[in-house]
Amino acid sequence: MDVEQTALPGIGLRHEFTTRAGRRVGVVSYRTGRRDLVIYDKADPDRACETVKLNDEEADALVELLGAPRIVQRLNDLHREVEGLVSLQVPVSSRWDGKTMGSAQIRTQTGASIVAVVRSGEVNASPLPDFVLRERDVAVVVGSPETTEAAGQILASG
Numbered sequence: 001m002d003v004e005q006t007a008l009p010g011i012g013l014r015h016e017f018t019t020r021a022g023r024r025v026g027v028v029s030y031r032t033g034r035r036d037l038v039i040y041d042k043a044d045p046d047r048a049c050e051t052v053k054l055n056d057e058e059a060d061a062l063v064e065l066l067g068a069p070r071i072v073q074r075l076n077d078l079h080r081e082v083e084g085l086v087s088l089q090v091p092v093s094s095r096w097d098g099k100t101m102g103s104a105q106i107r108t109q110t111g112a113s114i115v116a117v118v119r120s121g122e123v124n125a126s127p128l129p130d131f132v133l134r135e136r137d138v139a140v141v142v143g144s145p146e147t148t149e150a151a152g153q154i155l156a157s158g
Helices: 056-081 106-110 145-156
Strands: 004-008 012-018 024-030 035-040 048-054 086-091 113-119 122-125 138-143
Touching: 048 056, 086 145, 106 113, 106 145, 138 145
Parallel strands: none
Antiparallel strands: 004 012, 012 024, 024 035, 035 048, 086 138, 113 122, 113 138
């Protein structure tokens, strides 16, 4: 699928693509952080027939809704393609509540990677080191059987 990117001087960026059904869809990312989801008129692809303004929280929610199933599918595909790669879902213990993910030093200590954190049913994909962990989060850890097991021990220890 081709995604076209267009610079909008003084405004931000526009990304657009055409669906298989022939609908043109775009996202305008403003320099202020605001995002607009744009659906273009099927008869006139230069005319927006619907625009939905999204604040940061709404944009994040939409990304999670659209992205979470894709992350799980990609992990499952990787498991089939890469021998020895496993993923483990680890409940985060109270020891890490309120601490950043980076403070756990999972990759440094074990070689495994935290690729997502699930909180209250919402997936936080590719969390950064400053992501704050909460008790009862579930960390999705990827690596070898040995490295994921080591990471699981660190995150589940209380």
